[in-house]
Amino acid sequence: MNMMVRIYHNPRCSKSRQTLALIEEQGITPDVIQYLDTPPTPQELKEILGMLGMAPEDILRKKEAKEEGIADLRGDDLIEALCAHPRAIERPIVVNGHKAALGRPPESVLEIL
Numbered sequence: 001m002n003m004m005v006r007i008y009h010n011p012r013c014s015k016s017r018q019t020l021a022l023i024e025e026q027g028i029t030p031d032v033i034q035y036l037d038t039p040p041t042p043q044e045l046k047e048i049l050g051m052l053g054m055a056p057e058d059i060l061r062k063k064e065a066k067e068e069g070i071a072d073l074r075g076d077d078l079i080e081a082l083c084a085h086p087r088a089i090e091r092p093i094v095v096n097g098h099k100a101a102l103g104r105p106p107e108s109v110l111e112i113l
Helices: 014-025 042-052 062-068 075-084 106-112
Strands: 005-009 031-034 093-096 099-102
Touching: 005 014, 014 106, 042 075, 042 093, 042 099, 093 106, 099 106
Parallel strands: 005 031
Antiparallel strands: 005 093, 093 099
16 A cells, blocks of 8 residues: 555645545554645645646646636746646545646546556
8 A cells, every 4th residue: 555645635625625535544643734724835735746747737726826826927927837837626536646736526536546
């Protein structure tokens, strides 16, 4: 069993809480990163996006991005902006070794555990 499971978690988000519970039900105690308090660095976010096989636009929460004034950014500019405004990052993101999954729906993370 891989002990390197990390979840980028927002405890106020029901999907994030459900995903965390699902991981724990598998007998895994993940490294919980409250990304609103400890956002990823641009380099970390790039690595996560690579593992997800997604572009920064794919993990953008539209409403929050608009409120933060970053909805029109692309590429590296958007990655920098997401790290500066982490509430615009879709959640939760679960990383296990060199694999990652977006917990929407929560069950989608099971395939990387």
